[in-house]
Amino acid sequence: VKLESAIAMAQREQLYPSVILFGADPEARMQAAVRLAQATLCDLAPELRPCGECRHCRRLVWPPLDEETFHPDLLVLERDRATVTSVEATKQFLRRSQVAPFEARGQAFIIASAESLSGEAANALLKTLEEPPERAPRHFFLLTPSQFDLLPTLRSRSLEIFLGASGRPDPEAVEKISADFSNCIDCWQRERDTTHLLAAASVLESAGDFKDPRATDPWVMAAAAVRSAADRSEGERSRCLHLAMELLDAPQIRVRGIPARRVLEGLTVRCFAGPA
Numbered sequence: 132v133k134l135e136s137a138i139a140m141a142q143r144e145q146l147y148p149s150v151i152l153f154g155a156d157p158e159a160r161m162q163a164a165v166r167l168a169q170a171t172l173c174d175l176a177p178e179l180r181p182c183g184e185c186r187h188c189r190r191l192v193w194p195p196l197d198e199e200t201f202h203p204d205l206l207v208l209e210r211d212r213a214t215v216t217s218v219e220a221t222k223q224f225l226r227r228s229q230v231a232p233f234e235a236r237g238q239a240f241i242i243a244s245a246e247s248l249s250g251e252a253a254n255a256l257l258k259t260l261e262e263p264p265e266r267a268p269r270h271f272f273l274l275t276p277s278q279f280d281l282l283p284t285l286r287s288r289s290l291e292i293f294l295g296a297s298g299r300p301d302p303e304a305v306e307k308i309s310a311d312f313s314n315c316i317d318c319w320q321r322e323r324d325t326t327h328l329l330a331a332a333s334v335l336e337s338a339g340d341f342k343d344p345r346a347t348d349p350w351v352m353a354a355a356a357v358r359s360a361a362d363r364s365e366g367e368r369s370r371c372l373h374l375a376m377e378l379l380d381a382p383q384i385r386v387r388g389i390p391a392r393r394v395l396e397g398l399t400v401r402c403f404a405g406p407a
């Protein structure tokens with residue numbers, strides 16, 4: 132889901148209680164969470180949220196600049212140890228979700244480094260999410276470089292919002308890969324010979340360094356190239372779009388230890404040679 136659709140959900144007061152914001156850089160993740168908090172708690176009519184000007188929006192900022200820009204219903208949990216957000220800090224933070232909001236109609240809880248939650252801390256959060264809030268709407272925003280760093284149980288209860296690759300893919304490089312990929316797909320369309328699909332997969336392998344199983348950037352780059360190829364190829368447009376989506380999900384196959392080349396070949400063959 133894109134940030135803009137999540138803001139639209141917040142305007143309709145239909146935003147999930149738990150929202151994962153992943154990708155981009157830490158600052159962009161924080162600002163996206165703050166915007167969603169504003170969209171949730173803004174005083175204006177739904178279609179005008181977030182206005183950026185009302186008594187809530189003006190103070191829903193992070194970090195607060197001074198006392199004037201402090202809002203008691205925006206709570207942020209930051210990593211308290213070198214690499215971990217501890218269970219003690221997390222429980223203390225979660226306790227504040229048991230009280231009514233001070234000023235706004237709800238509360239916004241931001242977990243700045245959700246990937247660093249200790250196992251116990253993540254389970255405490257999960258428990259809180261399972262108990263519906265009694266008094267007022269509350270939203271948890273889980274910020275993380277990659278959604279795959281979070282427990283599957285947390286992910287399944289959350290709306291996932293992708294904010295873009297950390298290093299935005301270079302458009303020229305995307306176009307180069309996309310053109311080479313399209314050529315292979317054209318050959319496949321003419322000859323229906325699987326070697327062309329394997330060649331297409333190996334073109335995608337040039338999208339970056341796939342060695343680190345947790346790296347998401349090369350997959351994002353490959354997906355961008357295939358998405359752009361969809362616009363060149365009328366006959367295979369929907370298969371290209373399907374493959375682009377699968378590529379964005381591919382890191383979860385990759386972390387199981389399957390080599391990137393095999394994942395790329397498997398997905399490409401399945402999307403193009405498989406049933407439509």
Ligand SMILES: [Zn+2]
Pocket residue numbers: 172173174175180181182183184185186187188189
């Ligand atoms: Zn406002």
